[in-house]
Amino acid sequence: MSVIDLLINLIEVFIYPGVIFVVFISLLLEWVDRKVYARAQNRIGPYYVGPHGILQPFADILKLLAKEDITPGHVERLEYLLSPMLILYLSLVGIFMIPTGAWGSGYSVIHFEGDYLLVLTLATLTTVFMFLTGWGSFNRFGAIGSLRALLLIAGYEIPLFICAAAVILEAKTLCLSKISAIQGGGIWFLVTQPIGFLVSLISIQAELERIPFDIPEAETEIVAGWLTEFTGRKLALMRLANDVKLFLFSSLVVTLYLGGPWFMGQANIAIFLVKVLVVVILTSIIRALFARFRIDQALSVFWKYVIPLSLIQVIMSLFIG
């Protein structure tokens, strides 16, 4: 392939809509999340850093990068050191498969049949690495937190995959870009699969470890859960990874149910970003509205209510499709 193609690929991967763009948007989304959460509580949220506090997440990451990075003596070095980086990289790779509408095309940077399943697998892998890092950090609180993270997978993975099956049945394709293109030409899957939308939204809250499912990181119970032993650069990477995952999952929901970057036959990145913004605001409101579940209660909610709902959705989509 020619040098021009190579150059275009490099730009796509690293700059737009690649790494730098994704990091930039994720930090902005963190600002939106914090502002909405604060306003729901009658507070201001970030205000002073940049106009209306928009640069606050950037300032936080920069500050953390400058802090001292302490590695406790007894840790399992491989898991403890590699996992933060791997979590960030896996999430970034996941985003390459989401059709963002960049360069006016409805296709993602990498697309093939089955990339939807790859995205979901990468998401689970990040949680496995979260477990490894908490376990390897040789800290009681880290151990409890990582065990809880693993337990939670038993709750949210299944409905997420079942809803994926429902969408695949209706769209008859395994490629995310084609799924969003089909909605661009027809009606959004939000209308034909509202239960699936709801179930996905709930499962995403658990995947991202946000209230009401922030059990692995419950501040008042186990200090910081599996994050306890992180300082300095590693903590900065982890926080960035959290934000990138927020972007990844909201854009997944947008692609599956809200038509991706398509609107009135056109694929535009601005449309895509607006839809992601709506989903993020929704999740922030959910975050403000609920208390935190206990781990056994969370699992029972998933198995008693969420999974049956997703099964109903699959059966319904069999008849629609």
Added chain:
Amino acid sequence: MCSEYIEIPVGPQHPALKEPIRFVFKIDGELVVGVEPRLGYAHRGIEKLAESKNYVQNTYLFERVCGICSAAHTTCYVEAVERLLGVEVPPRGLFLRSIIHELNRIHSHLLWLGILAHEIGFDTLFMYTWRDRELVLDLIELMTGNRVLYAYNLIGGVRYDIDAHIESQMRKVLSYLRERTEYYKKIVEEDKLIRARTVDVGVLKRSDAIILGAVGPTARGSGVDMDIRRDDPYSAYEELSFNVVVYKEEDAHAKTMVRIDEILESINMIEDALNKMPSGPVYVKTPLKVPEGEVISRVEAPRGELLYYIKSNGTERPERVKVRTPTLANIPAVCKMLTQAYIADIPVIVASIDPCIACMDRITFVDVRKEKVYVISGRELREYARKWYKGVKK
């Protein structure tokens, strides 16, 4: 399961605790099988300090035992000294004292409601209750000049009188607070998530509550009907009509409902006091030297029964002051509640007794290992320390 349990320390620094206290939990999976409390991190030597100051200075010292229930501490101390002196406080002063006491209770319970919400991860409710608490603090500032540590109770009465402007402001704020508290009551009763975290959590049976000596809302949430304001009235409580709130369910949810209902009762009590307020002076001068004698005085602090014992020897300084705070009486009860509980419930259970560790740390340790009780003077202790560290290079 292996026979060795994992031990999890909570404290002295922990995000779940607002004050330093150490619990060591023995856990088996998610279940707590043993608790070992260790107290004393907030011990400040206040009782000893009180022996070197005169009675007037001690009023301000005992106010600072606890910032949240400071009105209760001053009320108890001041009533004890007045009883030793044999002075009669004018009735208007007594009513004002009760008003500040109830305002203190409202602010303490609203604060506690926010803390409980924060412990279960419900930060939104935390922010709302603390926003409403600001109104109470502003009201107190209007009355006394300060939001925390009011310096309002004096031996012989209270410092300031209230005028019509303060009274009308108080009535406005109280009726708004009543609305908000009814709203919080509805949320705590109905919200499924709050119920899931507090119902059947931290169960303290009625018989255990009585045997272990639980006091205050901890006991009243388990069906024990005791309240010093009714059983042993002080200040103006004989003239005010109120109900004692008792719930029978014995869990953390019952304790929460007890405290919310107490806020409503306090609002009623303050309005009752404002209606029945007699006129007259609010303060009477008292002599500085207190005649010899001993006295015990008890009040119903927001957390339970607060007890002061004062021994005077005829001079202007007390010979001994002993403070027994309600949180100390609740610690055996909380240890009982914590066994056979889940780790995830630990913050809720500890928060349900409304711990005020600053109040609590006032115990002396007895050296059980050497099986003797002894007193060391300061000089001997310093000599001992110097000999111990002799030879340690600086």
Added chain:
Amino acid sequence: MSLSMVKELFRTLTRKPVTRKYPYERREIPERFRGRIVIDYDKCIGCGLCARFCPAIAIKMVFVETEKGKKRKPLVQIFRCIFCGQCSLVCPRKAISYSKEFELATYNKEELVLEPKSSEKG
């Protein structure tokens, strides 16, 4: 989840936040507030009651040169003051009062000592 919580949440989202943007916005200080201590040394008779009753032992009586010879006046170490108000209660000539100043943090301890200056009167 209760419906009333949802209604409240949406109402709060549209309301102005209650945060006060201190130090750019300050609130009004009520009348009875006890800030930095202010002593009117002309009214003071040097009885020493304030020093005797201060719980924080922040007031010392020192000798000051005046027209009528050496007199005892109080010197207040404001960094020890607990703002309780006992000194003004006990002063027989009402010479002690409080300003509304409460932002007293400083790098220089000498700023927080109120010294009686040698005055022309007594």
